[in-house]
Amino acid sequence: MSRRFTILIIPEGSHRVRRFALRLSALKWTVAGAACCLLLLVGLTIFAVRANFDRGEYERLREQARVHQQEMGQLVAKLETLRKELVVMAQNDAKVRVMNKLTKPKADLLGGVGGPAVGDEPVDNLTSLQRQIDDLRREVDLRRVSQEEIQGFLNDQRSLLGSRPAGWPARGWVTSDFGVRRDPFDGQRRMHEGLDIATRTGTPVVATAAGIVREVGTEPGYGKLVVIDHGYGFSTAYGHNSRILVKVGQRLKRGDLIATAGNTGRSTGPHVHYEVRLNGMPVNPQKYL
Numbered sequence: 001m002s003r004r005f006t007i008l009i010i011p012e013g014s015h016r017v018r019r020f021a022l023r024l025s026a027l028k029w030t031v032a033g034a035a036c037c038l039l040l041l042v043g044l045t046i047f048a049v050r051a052n053f054d055r056g057e058y059e060r061l062r063e064q065a066r067v068h069q070q071e072m073g074q075l076v077a078k079l080e081t082l083r084k085e086l087v088v089m090a091q092n093d094a095k096v097r098v099m100n101k102l103t104k105p106k107a108d109l110l111g112g113v114g115g116p117a118v119g120d121e122p123v124d125n126l127t128s129l130q131r132q133i134d135d136l137r138r139e140v141d142l143r144r145v146s147q148e149e150i151q152g153f154l155n156d157q158r159s160l161l162g163s164r165p166a167g168w169p170a171r172g173w174v175t176s177d178f179g180v181r182r183d184p185f186d187g188q189r190r191m192h193e194g195l196d197i198a199t200r201t202g203t204p205v206v207a208t209a210a211g212i213v214r215e216v217g218t219e220p221g222y223g224k225l226v227v228i229d230h231g232y233g234f235s236t237a238y239g240h241n242s243r244i245l246v247k248v249g250q251r252l253k254r255g256d257l258i259a260t261a262g263n264t265g266r267s268t269g270p271h272v273h274y275e276v277r278l279n280g281m282p283v284n285p286q287k288y289l
Helices: 024-099 126-163
Strands: 004-009 018-023 173-176 179-182 189-192 195-198 204-206 211-219 223-231 234-244 257-261 271-278 281-283
Touching: 024 126, 126 223, 211 234, 223 257
Parallel strands: none
Antiparallel strands: 004 018, 173 195, 179 189, 195 271, 204 257, 211 223, 223 234, 234 257, 234 271, 271 281
C-alpha cells in the first residue's frame, strides 16, 4: 500500500481550503526535478559569469596586444630612421677618410658589423627585433671608434699646423735671401741660412708658430738670439735683437711677442735674422712666409 501526503493551502482572509493529495513517489520526483532545475540554474549562472569574465579578459589582452604591436611598429620606424642616419654618417666618415688619406677604422678592418640591416627582414617577433637592435648598437660602436680615430688625426693635424711656422716675424722688407751669398764683412761666399728682414730698432718680433723657448742668449754671429722649438721637427731662430722678452722653457703661441728688433752681434744695420730649421737642417723661410 503506497503512502499518500495531503497538502493543505489556506488563503489568508478566506475560509476555503484547497487540498492536494500526492503519493510519496510523485513527491520524490517533484523534489528531484526541483533540485535538478536549481542545479541547472546555478550551473548556467556560473557559466554566464565565467563567459563574461573570459570575454572581458580576452578584450583586455586583445587591446594590450594591439598597443604592443603599435609600440613595436613605432620602435621599428625609429630604428629605420637611426639606420638611415648611420648610413649618412658612414658616408661622411668615408669621405673624410678619403680626403685625408686615412685607412678604414680598426673595428671595420676586424670585421665590421654583421647581420641584415633594419628593414631587410620582417620584424615578426622580439628575437628578430632584438637582433636588429644589436646590429645597430655594433654599428654605432664602429662609428664611435671611427670618429675617435678621425678626431685624433685632426687634432694631430691641428697641432702640426699650429707648430708649422707661418707668417712674418716682424714688419719690414727682405734685404738678404736664403742661400749662398757674399759675406758683407769679408766678401767671401758663404751660406746664409736664413732671411734678413730690415726694420727699425724696437720693432716687435713675434713667434711664427706655437712652441717652447729652447734657447735665449747672446751669440757672436747672431747677437741677442731666441730659438723656439715647435715640435714635429720644426724650430725657428730670431737674431740681432735689441731686447729679449722671453725665458727658456716658456710656452708660446703663434704671434706672441718674444723680442724687439735691433742691431746686436755681427750686423750691418737694424734687422731680424730669421731662420727655419726642419729636423735640424736649415730650410728657406720664404716658403713659410
